[in-house]
Amino acid sequence: MADPRTSPPLSGHVVICNVNEKVPAIVEQLRNDPVDGDLDIALIIQDKRLWDAKPDWHPDPGRKGKIIEIFGCPAQKESLQLAHIANAKAAIILADPLHGMLSDARSTLVGIAIERENPQVHTVMELLLSINRTHLRATAVDEVICLGELSEKLLSQSAVSPGVSRLFAHLLTSSVGTAQLFVRPMTGALAGSTYRELAKRAIRNDAPYVVCGYIRPRPRPQSERQENVVVFNPRVDTTPGKDSPLDERDRLILLASTPPDLSLLHG
Numbered sequence: 001m002a003d004p005r006t007s008p009p010l011s012g013h014v015v016i017c018n019v020n021e022k023v024p025a026i027v028e029q030l031r032n033d034p035v036d037g038d039l040d041i042a043l044i045i046q047d048k049r050l051w052d053a054k055p056d057w058h059p060d061p062g063r064k065g066k067i068i069e070i071f072g073c074p075a076q077k078e079s080l081q082l083a084h085i086a087n088a089k090a091a092i093i094l095a096d097p098l099h100g101m102l103s104d105a106r107s108t109l110v111g112i113a114i115e116r117e118n119p120q121v122h123t124v125m126e127l128l129l130s131i132n133r134t135h136l137r138a139t140a141v142d143e144v145i146c147l148g149e150l151s152e153k154l155l156s157q158s159a160v161s162p163g164v165s166r167l168f169a170h171l172l173t174s175s176v177g178t179a180q181l182f183v184r185p186m187t188g189a190l191a192g193s194t195y196r197e198l199a200k201r202a203i204r205n206d207a208p209y210v211v212c213g214y215i216r217p218r219p220r221p222q223s224e225r226q227e228n229v230v231v232f233n234p235r236v237d238t239t240p241g242k243d244s245p246l247d248e249r250d251r252l253i254l255l256a257s258t259p260p261d262l263s264l265l266h267g
Helices: 023-032 048-053 077-082 097-117 130-136 147-160 164-171 195-204
Strands: 014-017 041-045 067-071 090-093 122-127 143-146 180-185 209-219 226-232 251-256
Touching: 014 023, 014 097, 023 041, 041 048, 041 077, 077 097, 090 097, 097 122, 097 130, 122 130, 130 143, 143 147, 147 164, 180 209, 195 209
Parallel strands: 014 041, 014 090, 041 067, 090 122, 122 143
Antiparallel strands: 180 251, 209 226, 209 251
């Protein structure tokens, strides 16, 4: 592990705030990503005694990219600066096991601190209790992952559609040759096209991917911030839908085994 005080400044890296049993798997998935597999990772460790007592939480350092350990509170400015949060591409906020079911409040404070230091960083937060989701609407946390909600939906879907759980496990695995979902910004050359037109071009040009839909930003109610609307397998009778013109604010959702080449969608 690299020393944050002597290592060169990081850039385009991922900051993981708080540590728990999910750290090794998250680091492994990030390193298996076909696009960013060699990125650097900064771990802000909230309790050194807990970290030392849990060697099974430690990621394997013998791979591409540096792993930097910072010991301190991830809601404090000094810890975030040591993690070079101003240059990070993303931040993952894990639930702090030291606070049990009260960790959502602590994670929210971390999210606020991160956005104060770098409003442009993409922040993903682990939420334990779905009832706390409403409290996060006023924050700038970009994505909230509630494992309880996902488990409930996956259990019910697997009961009525056997095999769904294996499908999700496959899509969420980052490894070479495995099909996964990519989200890519619209380019200027594609602006004005509809989902229907892009899907047809992908088939006509033998693109090695499937255009599944798009993500469109919209203002949050009673807020200056924006939220994202996922339009997956767009319908004809909805807006936004299959025939809604897309612009450069939209992002395409694609299913591919390798990073998709959007030039294959040009007319």
